[in-house]
Structure formats: C-alpha cells, structure tokens
Amino acid sequence: MLRKLLPGICLLLYSQVLFAQNEHTYRVPKDSLVRQKLAQWQDRKFGLFMHWGTYSQWGVAESWTICPDDEVKRTGPYSDDYFTYKKAYENLQTTFNPLNFNPEKWVRAAKAAGMSYVVFTTKHHDGFSMFDTKQTDYKITDPKTPFSKNIRSNVTKEIFNAFRNENFMVGAYFSKPDWHNQNYWWPYYPPKDHNVNYSPQRYPERWQKFKDFTYNQIEELMTGYGKIDILWLDGGWVRPLDENDNDPQHYNQDLDMAKIAKMSRDHQPGLIMVDRTVTGEFENYTTPEQEVPDKPLPYPWETCMTIGKYWSYVPNDEFKPSLQLVQTLIKIVSRGGNLLLNIAPGPDGDWNPAAYQRLQDIADWIKINGEGIYGSEPVAPYSAGNIYFTKSKTTKSLYAFWLSETETVNLPANITFPVNNIETLKKVSLLGSVQKLKWNYKNGLLSIQIPKGLQKSTTLKYSSAFVLKY
Numbered sequence: 218m219l220r221k222l223l224p225g226i227c228l229l230l231y232s233q234v235l236f237a238q239n240e241h242t243y244r245v246p247k248d249s250l251v252r253q254k255l256a257q258w259q260d261r262k263f264g265l266f267m268h269w270g271t272y273s274q275w276g277v278a279e280s281w282t283i284c285p286d287d288e289v290k291r292t293g294p295y296s297d298d299y300f301t302y303k304k305a306y307e308n309l310q311t312t313f314n315p316l317n318f319n320p321e322k323w324v325r326a327a328k329a330a331g332m333s334y335v336v337f338t339t340k341h342h343d344g345f346s347m348f349d350t351k352q353t354d355y356k357i358t359d360p361k362t363p364f365s366k367n368i369r370s371n372v373t374k375e376i377f378n379a380f381r382n383e384n385f386m387v388g389a390y391f392s393k394p395d396w397h398n399q400n401y402w403w404p405y406y407p408p409k410d411h412n413v414n415y416s417p418q419r420y421p422e423r424w425q426k427f428k429d430f431t432y433n434q435i436e437e438l439m440t441g442y443g444k445i446d447i448l449w450l451d452g453g454w455v456r457p458l459d460e461n462d463n464d465p466q467h468y469n470q471d472l473d474m475a476k477i478a479k480m481s482r483d484h485q486p487g488l489i490m491v492d493r494t495v496t497g498e499f500e501n502y503t504t505p506e507q508e509v510p511d512k513p514l515p516y517p518w519e520t521c522m523t524i525g526k527y528w529s530y531v532p533n534d535e536f537k538p539s540l541q542l543v544q545t546l547i548k549i550v551s552r553g554g555n556l557l558l559n560i561a562p563g564p565d566g567d568w569n570p571a572a573y574q575r576l577q578d579i580a581d582w583i584k585i586n587g588e589g590i591y592g593s594e595p596v597a598p599y600s601a602g603n604i605y606f607t608k609s610k611t612t613k614s615l616y617a618f619w620l621s622e623t624e625t626v627n628l629p630a631n632i633t634f635p636v637n638n639i640e641t642l643k644k645v646s647l648l649g650s651v652q653k654l655k656w657n658y659k660n661g662l663l664s665i666q667i668p669k670g671l672q673k674s675t676t677l678k679y680s681s682a683f684v685l686k687y
Contacts, residue, residue, distance in 0.1 A: 588616075
C-alpha cells in the first residue's frame with residue numbers, strides 16, 4: 218500500500234492534492250455497464266480487504282522490507298545484508314503452509330457484519346502470486362510451496378468462490394510493479410527504490426516482456442476465476458510519464474492500460490477498473506487511504522483502512538476498537554463513500570480471534586441500525602457536531618446518527634440539530650427502541666426529548682440512529 222512510501226503527514230497532504238486533482242480529472246466511464254456496476258458497488262457501502270502472502274510468516278510489512286527505499290527498515294537475522302535478506306525472504310515460499318485456511322469462516326463473519334464485497338491481494342509488490350498463474354513458479358501452487366499439496370491451494374479461486382456464493386461482489390487486487398520479475402528488477406542492476414531499476418526507453422524489449430507478463434497474469438485472473446467485479450490495481454508509480462515531468466530519474470512505466478482494460482472487459486463486461494492514484498479513465502473510483510474526507514467527494518470513492526495498525530499480519534497488532542470502526546463506517550457513508558476494511562490472515566491461514574470479535578460487534582450494531590447505512594445517500598449538512606446524516610434513496614426517511622463518546626450510548630435529555638430542506642416532519646423515532654419520542658420541529662431545527670429510560674440504555678452501543686419521516 219502507498220502508506221509505506223510516505224510519512225503520515227506527507228500522505229495526508231498527498232491525499233488532499235489527489236482529491237483536488239480528481240475533482241477536475243475524474244472521467245465518468247463511457248461504458249453503461251461500468252456505470253451500472255459502479256452504482257451497484259456504491260450501494261454496497263462496506264467491504265472486506267485482505268492482504269496475505271508469505272510475508273505473514275515473518276510478521277513484517279507486506280513486501281516492503283525487500284524494497285531499498287529509505288523509509289523501509291529491515292529487522293531480523295538477515296537484515297544486515299540486503300541481498301541475503303531478499304534471498305531469505307523469497308525462500309519463505311518453501312515454508313508457507315496455511316493449513317487453517319477456511320474462507321467460508323471468513324464469509325460468515327463478514328456477511329454478518331454487513332460486508333457485501335471483497336478485495337483480495339492476488340499478488341502484492343513482492344511478486345508472489347496467490348493464484349495458479351502459468352507465468353512464474355513464484356506462486357502458492359508451485360511444488361516448492363508446501364501448501365501446493367492442499368486441495369485448496371489456489372486460494373484466490375477458493376476465496377472468490379466462497380464469497381461469490383454468498384452474493385458478494387468480488388475484487389482482485391493486483392500489483393502492477395513486480396519486484397521478483399527479472400524484467401522489472403533486472404538482476405544486472407541492483408534495485409535502487411520501488412521503481413523499475415532500468416530505463417524502459419533504453420531497453421524497450423525488456424520492458425515489453427514485463428508488459429506481456431503483466432497482461433498475461435491479469436488475463437488469467439479475468440478468465441479462470443469466475444465473475445470478477447473489480448480489478449483493483451496498486452502501485453500507482455507504474456504509469457505513463459507525465460508530459461511535464463522532466464526529471465531524468467523518472468521513467469515512463471507505461472503498461473498500456475487501454476489494452477489491459479479492453480481485454481479485461483471483453484472477458485468481464487462492466488468490470489470496474491481501479492488504477493489507483495492514476496487519474497483518468499481507468500480510475501473508476503478513488504481510494505483515499507486510512508482517512509475519511511471531511512466532505513462528500515464529487516465522484517465514486519472508497520476509504521481503504523486497516524482494522525489494526527498494519528495491512529499485513531503482525532503479531533500483537535493493536536486492533537481499532539469497535540466503537541471507532543462503527544463510527545468510521547457512519548462518517549464515510551455520510552460523505553457518500555464506501556469503507557473497505559482490511560483484515561490480514563496469519564501464517565496459519567486464519568484471522569486473529571480479535572478480528573472475529575470486532576466483526577461480531579459490528580454485526581450486532583448493523584442489525585439495529587443498518588437501514589440508515591444501506592440504500593442511503595449523503596444529505597446536507599452531512600454532519601453537525603457529533604451527529605451524522607444519511608438519507609434513504611427510496612423512502613422519505615432521513616437518518617441522524619448520534620455518535621457516542623463511550624462504548625455504551627448515554628443520550629442526553631435533549632438533542633437538537635438542524636434539518637435542511639424539509640418543511641414538515643411526520644414522525645421521529647429511534648432505531649432499536651419502541652418508545653415514543655416527544656419532539657419539536659421549527660425553523661429548520663429539530664429538538665428531541667429523550668425519555669429517562671433511553672438516556673442510559675443497556676442495549677445501544679457506539680451510535681444511535683434517529684429516523685425522521687417526512
């Protein structure tokens with residue numbers, strides 16, 4: 218993920234710049250099937266992301282420890298020598314054996330929590346393929362990998378099938394750079410950073426081999442893994458060189474996305490393309506990372522965020538509290554976006570038990586409050602203090618989510634907030650409660666009196682949603 222390249226403050230500034238750029242450069246897809254699928258995806262609201270690979274055995278940041286960028290730090294017994302470290306890292310293939318792999322278990326937990334689409338890392342920047350590619354032996358199904366003997370060794374196919382069987386939309390994360398491929402990091406030169414380590418313009422035949430390799434791997438995913446809804450491409454530095462970029466250190470890393478997109482959509486009509494951070498026709502929605510925009514964005518978007526601190530499995534990772542996760546979902550939906558929450562499987566092939574508990578907490582909340590999340594759209598003023606708004610697309614209902622500071626909701630005796638562009642309210646109620654509420658609506662302000670029995674509820678957690686019928 219991009220965050221491994223930049224310190225936090227730089228990432229924030231970078232993201233703000235991207236938002237500003239995208240407002241002017243986002244291109245609505247011409248293909249009506251893509252537009253239809255985008256609309257379907259936007260209604261899904263909540264998705265599951267999974268970063269998983271051989272790196273889980275060391276519990277290190279996915280792929281990045283083999284990259285010689287200055288910000289990346291190596292640790293462990295091989296860390297003193299880069300080439301020794303990289304060799305040991307790539308040798309992790311020979312010990313990867315996640316025998317507890319059970320995607321149906323993940324599906325049950327994710328579905329209960331209200332997730333309805335999945336994006337899985339079929340290949341990260343290190344080049345290890347989590348699918349049965351024919352383009353390389355650096356893959357989970359190669360005989361050198363112990364798990365290749367397992368009947369479910371093609372984990373990408375197993376994951377996609379399991380989630381698709383429960384009506385999830387399916388997304389294939391795919392890394393455009395490949396640090397294992399000799400036509401991206403040519404062994405003749407040492408790698409100097411995360412980019413290609415030779416000039417594609419000077420060695421066009423070598424670069425063409427890499428383009429063919431990338432095209433062929435994506436075509437494998439588009440033809441051998443059932444219906445694919447999203448192609449989520451990471452590594453945005455692999456792109457055509459900007460015409461205004463005169464830095465001799467920057468190379469033109471053009472993969473011919475038009476050709477890849479045509480092939481992919483020939484096999485998967487309506488496919489959503491996410492060439493992330495590369496503005497233009499192949500970034501059908503944008504992907505702010507680890508943050509929530511402070512206002513609605515004028516194009517489709519999705520916040521990708523970790524459930525803990527890290528994208529990949531790290532022992533003793535500190536998971537975000539359920540209160541934070543629920544309230545993050547509310548804030549994102551109130552701004553018209555989707556939340557793609559990353560949970561990383563460990564080396565044994567299962568999630569940390571804490572991840573299941575977080576999803577169960579979210580599931581319990583969704584059962585009560587989900588109607589204000591799904592089938593909704595943003596509505597001004599979007600938020601007022603600790604209250605965030607959504608609006609039903611199909612009924613005359615507005616939802617006001619009151620965000621609690623504590624895990625258990627303790628409502629005040631009176632709650633007042635603005636309501637825009639509604640002349641008359643017919644009814645005000647609280648999801649999860651049958652108690653009638655007294656309220657007054659005048660001059661665009663709604664004032665609700667909360668009965669004592671609701672002020673300190675034992676059943677409502679994280680946030681309560683008021684329903685305003687008009």
